[in-house]
Amino acid sequence: MMIETYNLTKQFNGKGGFIDISLSIKEGEVFSFLGKNGAGKSTFIRTLLGILYPTSGKGMMLGKPLGDVETRRKIGYLPELFQYHNWLSGYELLFNHGLLYKMNKKDIKERIEVVLDIVGLKGHEDKKIKEYSKGMKQRIGLGCAILSDPLLLFLDEPTSALDPLGRKQVRDIIFKLKHEGKTIFLNTHLLSEVELVSDRVAIIDKGRMMKVGTMKELLLSSVILSIGNCNERIINELKRFDSALRVKGNEIELSVENDELLPQIAASIIENDGLLYMMKRKENLLEELFIKTVGEDGVE
Structure with a gap:
């Protein structure tokens, strides 16, 4: 399994967060967390990534305990409402992210060419981030998340601020990554996105997982x-x-x-x-x- 959690809980002074979530996510599937804003979706992702420490319970990613440093090298993450340096070009942003991943410069340059093609920004890499549209910013953010060619990708509300065309562009990228065999954990409150891209869905409300299953199982x-x-x-x-x-x-x-x-x-x-x-x-x-x-x- 790519992800396994056992009664995983994260609360802040006994409030908020999420409670007793147990789930398993297989390799190559798109798994969606569907819930209202404030349901605990982003807190769950941050806990899986080791940004937050769980209050109780335990979890594994790629066979290692949560927070394992080596495992992080195999993970990509697109946070919600991210902000990048507007004075950098798209290419410079990707290159700097490669350095943060401790990739060597030759591999970074080769991988950037692949990533630009995947996210549809070939020919726009020399533009400054401040000149990008919302959709282009979201796609360069996806580019940063997949630069290291991760096995597991976390996308937190990747289309919530986009118009219908921008949403379609991001969905197309998710389909490409799925075709490559990537495992994708998607956080969203947009029902249409879940229906179009997900293999399995969990509905979370007030920090608790209420239902989980394939779309066919849930909509039987x-x-x-x-x-x-x-x-x-x-x-x-x-x-x-x-x-x-x-x-x-x-x-x-x-x-x-x-x-x-x-x-x-x-x-x-x-x-x-x-x-x-x-x-x-x-x-x-x-x-x-x-x-x-x-x-x-x-x-x-």
Whole structure:
């Protein structure tokens, strides 16, 4: 596993932060932390990176305890609302970051050429940072984060301040990095970003992890049946598939994990003299799930 945490907790004088988070993240996946602003997402990343010390619990990254110095060489980090030196050119910024990683100058120069291509800034590297648009600044920030060719990349709200075009550009970079086999931990409060790029998602609220799973698992929706001549035999048969089904007149709603069960459900209705007028999956949106999980106060 790239990341493992066991009841990891970080609080400030018993308040804020996050509480008892246990999770594991596999190599090559995009894992997203989804939560409102102030939910504890950034504190969690900083604790994983060793910037903050946990209050309790433990964690491992790349098989080493949190804070291991050698492990940090294999990690890239794009903080939220970062600020770089406006008087430097894009190239100078990347070169200085390479020196901070203690890369040799020949490797830095070679890697900068690759990074500029990945983030789409070839031809703009000699411009001053102050001349960059918001989207270009975000992309040069990504360039700094991936300069050392890290195995694990942390992105904290990488698209929150961008317009739709800027968001797409950053998403495209995330897809490129995923294609290269990078493991990416994404913090965001933007539902659209999560749906488009994530392999797995954790919803965090008030410092606690409320749900975690693949998008398919989280958005697994119930089946709605419209049945003529609905009777007790039909309802009892359908309870074999979901003992907690909901009945409202001639409509029945039940949870079915596997679509391969749907023909069996239809057959059980017909065999018991029912008339199946409709069978459909209820549309389930991430926004609906998110609001149900964290509430509507402060949702952006």
